[in-house]
Amino acid sequence: MSIAHYESFLLNNVSTISTLESSLRSLTWFLPGRFKDAELASETLSASLNMMSMYHDTLLARIVxxxxxxxxxxxxxxxxxxTRAWADKNSRYKWAARMLETIRFTELVIEMGLRRKVSAKNRYRGIIILELIKAILRFILLRITRRPLISPPIPERDIDPTTLPSSTETSPTLAPSSPPSSLPETPDHLKNNRVPLPQHTPLAVPPPPRSDIGIEEYLLPKALTTASVKPPLSLVRSYSSPQEWLSEVVYILRPLVYATLLFSDRKSNRPLITILAMELVSRSLRRNVPPSATLERSEYAKRDRDMLWYLFRGTIWESYTR
Structure with missing residues (x-):
């Protein structure tokens, strides 16, 4: 019942969503160092905020x-x-993607709790279980879409809540989020006033600045591309060869293999070298993407940028980067 009231409140005052989230997010900057386990409390609040934002996104999508x-x-x-097309088409995709994002939001809090409460051996067991669940969910998404996994697998917020129309019902405690549709009537003593006021110089609208940009340069960013007119499910081409499937499978298994190797050998370079080799193998088996496949190219570019994080891991950080 309380969830229904909360949804009704947000649907009637959609402009308060951004205010509520920004207010809670600002608290995460002040908590660390304030008291014992403040870092855990701050990370818990941050994870809760991410979960709440994902819930708010579903409400905004419902309004749209x-x-x-x-x-x-x-x-x-x-x-x-x-991602929205796949979530609307397949309910298993929607729930698997949401579960995967939920684990991503909360895994750091879980690891911090395991570090404080259990032994190192049990902590790594918990991490392996988390990575195993994430790998299973990614394989479910891969089986459903038969395409490269797009990160994140759920739609991002492209909607400004303040631009959405609110419900006709308003909250008794807050002012309506949108101005009234009709302007107030003109007073009687001003209705017959036909004398225009002289235009004041500071209030005059300045002429638009002249631009030296050519017509083609101005229109080119506004032109539709092939990706803009494609059906949403056709933005990423499905896999057609075993090599492409193997590339994605190797990419999905990297975190699980790394956590498993750390459980058995935490002092050598073998875990780091192994997953770095898997990363390079996955990249070498990756298919060549045409320039028109904008979404897939951006995903692969993001994966390539993520390889820079290896400079901050293990012995690479201790012996080279630092």
């Missing part, structure tokens, strides 16, 4: 879908179109 007249000021991104 219920209003056929709504048109966003900025078109939805390719990532949002692709």
């Amino acid at each position: 879908q219920s209003d056929p007249k709504y048109r966003p000021l900025i078109p939805f991104s390719l990532h949002t179109r692709f």
Whole structure:
């Protein structure tokens, strides 16, 4: 019942979503170092905020879908179109993606709790279980889509809550989130006033600045691309060869293999070298993506950038980066 009241409050005051989230997010900056286990409390609050943001995104999507007249000021991104299409098409994809994001939001809190409460051996066992669950969920997504996994697998927020129309019902404690539709009537003593006021110089609208940009350079960013007119499910091409499948399978298994090797051997370089080799193997088996596949190219570029984090791991950090 309380969840229904909370949803009703947000649906009637959609502009308060950003205010609520930013207020809670600011608390995470002040908690660390304030008291014992403040870091754990701050990370717990941050994880809860991420979970709440994911829940708010579902409410915002519900508002957009219920209003056929709504048109966003900025078109939805390719990532949002692709992930939302799969979430609407397949319920298993939707719940597997949400579970995967839930684990991603809370895994650091779980690891911090395990570090404080259990032994190192049991802590690594818990981490292996987390990575095993994540790998299973990723394989479920891979089986459903038969395409490279897009990160994150759920739609990102491309909607400004303040631009959404609120419900006709308003909260008794807050002012309505949108201004009244009709302007107040003109007073009687001003209705016959036909004398225009002289235009004051500071209030005059300055002429638009002249630009030296050519017409083609101005219109090119506004032109539609092939990805803009493609169906959402066709933005990423499905796998067609065993080599492409093997590349994605190796990429999915990396974290699980790393956690398993750390459980048995935490002092040598073998875990780090193994997953770095798996990363390079997955990259070498990756298919060549045409320039028109914008979403898939951006995902692969993100994976390549993530390889820089190896400079801050293990012996690479201790002997080289630092």
